Amino acid sequence: MRPDTPAAHTTEAERLLRTAEHYPEDREPLLLRAAAHLELAGDRERASTLYDGLLATEPEHPLLVKALQAANLWEYGHEAEARALIAGIRTAAPTDPAPWETIAETMESHDELEESHACFTEGITLLLTPGDDDVPYDTQPLLTGRHRVRRLLARPHDEWDRLADKVHTAHSPISLDELHDPNRLWALGSDNPAELRAEIARLRSELGSYRSALSRPFPVAVLHWPAPEFTELLTDYPALAAEYPSYAEHLTSIESSLRELAATGTANLGIVTATVPSFEAFAAAEASTPTNPALLPQYTTTLAARGRALPWPPPKGTPCWCGSGTAYRDCHGSS
Structure with missing residues (x-):
């Protein structure tokens, strides 16, 4: 809570x-x-x-x-x-x-x-x-x-x-003109109980679709292993190859997962960057081993909660999250 x-x-x-x-x-x-x-x-x-x-x-x-x-x-x-x-x-x-x-x-x-x-x-x-x-x-x-x-x-x-x-309006049926109607804003300071109750009811209705996002203190994030870390991870822990068949598929999966979340209306999306030493330390703290794939989503959430998530999609004109050095729009954002 x-x-x-x-x-x-x-x-x-x-x-x-x-x-x-x-x-x-x-x-x-x-x-x-x-x-x-x-x-x-x-x-x-x-x-x-x-x-x-x-x-x-x-x-x-x-x-x-x-x-x-x-x-x-x-x-x-x-x-x-x-x-x-x-x-x-x-x-x-x-x-x-x-x-x-x-x-x-x-x-x-x-x-x-x-x-x-x-x-x-x-x-x-x-x-x-x-x-x-x-x-x-x-x-x-x-x-x-x-x-x-x-x-x-x-x-x-x-x-x-x-x-x-x-x-x-791309994600809300209520226009900004209605939401920002000065009469509505002033009604929140009204001494009339009926006006206050009516406005509170409207606000509750409008905010209903955002409850999950408002109650989440950090982004919904997807885990990204940079190429050197990806290679080290599978070299040290080959059992995780089932989770990561190839690096190209890993990158494609990140972008597609985020787009699917965005399409469902999920806001506040991000990407967290993983490192093998950090993952090993996390596994040890959880009294487990890095070969346990169930730790991956927990590790992702922990990094996001620690403020490590970068917003997705990246800001306009900035390099792609994958580390290619190419602008996002011309890289994973192009398809």
Whole structure:
């Protein structure tokens, strides 16, 4: 079960902190999740300390950490410091959508709608190409958030809004115009019990198809063995050849599995990269051996839970997940 009380969030944060000590290679994503739970527990000062600690160690995603720190600081009275961090992030112009989404939503949550709109727009303009409807999964929230803010600002639709609705309605029968109707958003703050009950019922209906995704704290992932690791795995553990007849079939299976999941409406998909030493350590921790094929899905889930999953499909213009060095669109994304 997911934590739903301050005490439960604190307990989960402590568990993640202990896990980070055992897996230093995954320290950053684990500490970010721990900080998020501390925020939900109301311990924002301790969360801020975690963010500061990460920034002091040259994290892999410093602008995301700064964005999360800014959001946290603003919530407990450090608005000036938060604004300074946000200004620095905008100047740095990150090519990762997550910092843009975080700072834009921070502005929105504090009724800075014009600034929120500017942040969403800057991120979209930097990351997407006008006229290209191929929007990476992790960039879609920028379109959705911008659409929501523009509705609150009573702005007319533009091409980005139309693209946002097209992407959204591909997996939902509810249009963004209806979902982001200001009257609906304001109804959530109504003092009228009947209005609140009606709106809650509508939201429950709309979110029904997303329950499994919302309750999952990490991506649904597929395991990828890079070529050298694949060779080493089957050399050391030939019994696994039944699971992996050939490397070409392994790569084909990864892409086809992810496409099948996407076709069924499963969101938040990813790929985790395996190594033989890591798999051996996992097997030992499970009091088993690497020859046990039943460990493979458990190993995959564990890597995803530790924040090791890369999003699928890869962001536009980035190399294919298979390691070929070719752009995904021209490699496994071409068929």
